[in-house]
Amino acid sequence: MHETLMSLIQLQMIDNQLLMIQEKLGDLPAMVQGLKEEIQSKKESIKTNTAAVSDLQSKVLVSKGKIQDHKAKLEKYQEQLYLVTTNREYDALTTEIDYAKSQISEAEMTILESNEQIDKLEGSVKVDEADLADLLEQLKEAEEALADTVKSTESEKELLEDKRNEALSKVPKRFYQTYERVRKARRGLAVVPMERGACGGCHNRIIPQKRVEIQKGNKLIVCDICGRFLYWNDDNGE
């Protein structure tokens, strides 16, 4: 095979690996950041709901106190009822009794409603706490993966860059310029195999004359449509 073509194939493989490293790193920092934000919002939600529960619990206590007070008053009024002598006194007392009764039932309603809300809030705090534990675990894993990737890719990247320079030294400048131009314009792929008589990049059919040339591999052939370098791959079984 043409030596420049071989070097271009090698260059493409190295660049694919470098792109993969870049993509691996590209994802992890965003993932770590996203998890941190989710954790922060879970913590805030737990804090808010816990504070609301404690407010409601005080409300329940206050209402219980109210009920006790009004019940004591009610008992006192009931006793006084036996002692009244005038209709006016009787009316005044029954008004007090009605008022105490309505206050008691209002307080009982407040307790009922508060307890319902407390149950709901405590339920969502429990869910949030379970989510938070999961998120913290995920963050730990993501941070470790990020640290590992940074560490492991450093040496891999250096090695690939050395290999790249070596492959590059074997490619004449004008072909390298074409390679870079096409690679940038064609989503990272500038060298592709022929696949079932078509370009492995844009899938347009290649004329028979060119197919023969590609199979021979004696010169550099580019796709008429996308401009990618084409080569014959024995593994394709064409």
Ligand SMILES: [Zn+2]
């Ligand atoms: Zn093509």
